[in-house]
Every structure is written in C-alpha cells, then in structure tokens.
Amino acid sequence: MERIRGYRYRAYPNKKQREFFEKTFGCCRFVYNHYLEIRKAAWNDWHDRLSYADMCRDLKLLTREKEWLKEADSIALRQSLRHLEKAYQNFFKKRGNHPQFRKKHALQSYRTANINQNIRIDGDTIRLPKAGKVKIVNTRAFDGRIVSATVSKTASGRYYISLQIEEEYEILPNGGGIIGIDVGIKAFCTDSSGAIIRNPRTLDAHEKRIQRLQKNLARKKEGSKNREKARIKLAREHEKVVDIRNDYQHKITAKLAKDNQIVCIEDLNVDGLKKNHRLAKSIVDASWGEFCRKLEYKVAEHGGITVRVPRNYPSSQICSFCGEKNPEVKNLALRNWTCPVCGAEHDRDINAARNILNKGLEMLAS
Numbered sequence: 553m554e555r556i557r558g559y560r561y562r563a564y565p566n567k568k569q570r571e572f573f574e575k576t577f578g579c580c581r582f583v584y585n586h587y588l589e590i591r592k593a594a595w596n597d598w599h600d601r602l603s604y605a606d607m608c609r610d611l612k613l614l615t616r617e618k619e620w621l622k623e624a625d626s627i628a629l630r631q632s633l634r635h636l637e638k639a640y641q642n643f644f645k646k647r648g649n650h651p652q653f654r655k656k657h658a659l660q661s662y663r664t665a666n667i668n669q670n671i672r673i674d675g676d677t678i679r680l681p682k683a684g685k686v687k688i689v690n691t692r693a694f695d696g697r698i699v700s701a702t703v704s705k706t707a708s709g710r711y712y713i714s715l716q717i718e719e720e721y722e723i724l725p726n727g728g729g730i731i732g733i734d735v736g737i738k739a740f741c742t743d744s745s746g747a748i749i750r751n752p753r754t755l756d757a758h759e760k761r762i763q764r765l766q767k768n769l770a771r772k773k774e775g776s777k778n779r780e781k782a783r784i785k786l787a788r789e790h791e792k793v794v795d796i797r798n799d800y801q802h803k804i805t806a807k808l809a810k811d812n813q814i815v816c817i818e819d820l821n822v823d824g825l826k827k828n829h830r831l832a833k834s835i836v837d838a839s840w841g842e843f844c845r846k847l848e849y850k851v852a853e854h855g856g857i858t859v860r861v862p863r864n865y866p867s868s869q870i871c872s873f874c875g876e877k878n879p880e881v882k883n884l885a886l887r888n889w890t891c892p893v894c895g896a897e898h899d900r901d902i903n904a905a906r907n908i909l910n911k912g913l914e915m916l917a918s
C-alpha cells in the first residue's frame with residue numbers, strides 16, 4: 553500500500569533565506585487574494601466560474617505586469633491557485649464556507665512541489681527551489697519520494713519545513729474491537745465501553761499562563777519593543793498548548809486504532825457549534841476535527857474502518873438499550889438519567905457513545 557505522510561522539521565533559515573520566505577509568503581497571499589477577488593466579481597457580475605486553468609493562464613500575464621512576483625518561488629504561486637481552487641470546490645460541494653481573504657497575521661506558509669528533484673533532503677539541510685539549502689534539525693528519517701514541501705513561520709517566529717512523502721507501508725494488525733466515541737463537553741471524549749478520556753491536565757496550567765500573558769500584553773504601549781516581546785511570549789505559550797494537545801491526540805488515537813476494527817465517531821459540525829457561545833471554548837479546545845483526522849488515518853493503517861455518524865443524529869437523547877427517545881436529555885445539565893420505558897440507568901456521555909456505535913454499525917450493515 554502507498555500513502556502520503558507529512559514529516560515536519562524545525563528550520564533555521566539564514567537572513568537571505570528568511571527574506572526570501574517573507575517575500576514568497578507575501579506573494580502567495582497576494583496571488584490568492586487577487587484571484588479570490590476576481591472570482592468573486594466574476595460570479596457576482598456575470599455568474600461566471602473561473603477554472604484553475606483560467607487562473608494559471610492569467611497568472612502568467614500578471615507576473616509580467618508585476619515584476620516583483622518573479623522574486624518568489626513560481627511553483628508556490630501556482631500552488632496558491634490550487635489551494636484557492638480546492639477551497640472553492642469544498643464550497644461548491646457544501647463542505648466548507650466561501651473562501652476568505654488571507655490575512656497577514658495568520659500563520660504564514662507556502663507550499664512548493666517537487667519537480668525534477670528540486671527538493672532534496674541531505675543530512676541537516678533541505679534544498680528548496682530558489683531558497684537553496686536550508687538548515688534543519690533532522691529528527692525524522694523517511695524512506696520514500698518527496699511530493700512537496702511546505703514552509704511555515706509561526707506567530708512566535710519559528711520556521712518549519714514539512715515534507716509530504718509518498719511511502720510504501722504494510723497494514724498493521726488490530727485487536728478486533730468495536731467502539732463508539734462521543735465528543736465530550738466535560739471530558740475530552742467518552743467511549744462506548746465506558747472509558748472517559750480527560751483533557752491533559754498540563755493544559756490548565758498553560759491556559760492560566762496564557763491569560764496572564766494576555767493581560768500583560770494589553771498593558772504594553774502600542775508599537776513598543778516591549779509589546780513585541782510580550783506578543784512573542786504569548787504566541788510561544790499558544791504554540792506550546794498546540795504541541796501538548798497534538799502529542800496527546802497522537803497517543804489516544806494510536807491506542808484506539810491498535811485496539812479496534814470498527815471505530816464510530818460523531819461527524820461534528822465544529823463551525824456550527826462555535827456559534828453557540830456557551831459551548832464554544834470546550835469544543836474548540838477539544839479540537840475534535842483534528843482528533844478525528846488523526847484517528848481516521850491511524851485506524852486505516854491498522855486495517856480498521858472509521859464510520860462517521862451524521863451530526864444531526866440525536867445521540868444523547870436516545871436510550872441505547874431500548875431505542876426510546878427522551879427529549880428531557882436535551883438539557884445539557886442532565887448528566888445521569890433513567891429511561892422511562894425500560895428503566896436503564898444512563899450516564900449521558902457513555903449512552904451517547906453507545907448510540908453512536910449502534911448507529912455506525914447500522915450504517916455499515918446497510
């Protein structure tokens with residue numbers, strides 16, 4: 553079997569390379585936003601849909617007109633058009649919102665493709681088009697073909713290069729279990745066997761630190777050096793939280809994939825839930841979408857199946873023993889309840905996980 557997997561390395565570009573990256577980030581953002589604007593206008597004015605090929609043709613003309621675009625990695629500019637195209641396809645297929653303009657202060661990144669071995673890893677360097685050899689910390693070895701590279705700069709000013717590698721792999725065994733998982737509000741998630749997986753405790757301490765650093769930043773004078781220092785400190789702390797969460801998710805998903813043949817999860821509409829302010833923090837924190845993505849590919853690596861149960865399925869209101877719907881459970885404060893029909897005693901989250909499993913198995917059977 554073949555798969556594409558990302559390998560991320562911390563990078564230490566020199567001054568010239570940093571300037572080049574900065575330029576390419578900017579040019580990619582410009583190209584993305586430029587064609588987003590054109591596509592928006594084309595649709596509003598003539599109900600016309602521009603294709604990827606149309607944009608590529610036009611980009612050639614644009615590059616002639618705007619000389620400074622030539623200083624960037626030209627493959628990366630075309631990749632921006634691909635990203636825009638993909639965002640539009642997701643929008644047309646109702647899988648995503650309308651593409652948004654890219655802002656300067658978000659995570660900065662660009663992707664470039666490997667054409668004729670123009671991307672190579674060699675010891676402690678990665679060679680990139682136009683940037684040359686960039687110093688990296690080579691922590692992970694791979695055996696496969698480099699498809700593309702993504703250069704990114706975090707808010708705290710760290711650089712990373714991710715290589716997308718096409719590699720051969722063998723399917724690993726699994727323990728043959730079947731399980732349903734419910735995204736938690738109090739806990740991170742609960743499974744149908746009754747196991748409760750909590751959020752890592754270290755996050756609390758970091759979150760308190762983030763609050764303190766935020767207050768500290770707000771006190772600093774706009775445009776001052778101290779403000780910039782405070783901004784970087786806060787960004788670092790945010791990045792630490794992301795790292796901790798990532799490690800934790802890798803650990804949990806690896807175990808679930810190793811133990812189970814069938815894993816049923818709720819296909820949450822995270823965007824929809826974010827609008828509900830009371831739930832917002834916990835849902836975003838739990839970063840369910842990212843968790844499911846990791847889970848799905850690991851389950852596949854172990855030869856298992858992931859079933860996504862539709863989000864509108866009322867998993868917490870149905871008694872997992874007799875199937876009776878109990879609308880009283882809509883109330884989120886109700887943690888434990890007894891089924892009025894069959895008398896089964898339920899923990900809200902475990903019952904929901906069991907329903908997700910039942911529903912998932914039903915979907916698999918049909």
Ligand SMILES: [Zn+2]
Binds near residue numbers: 874875876893894
């Ligand atoms: Zn019942």
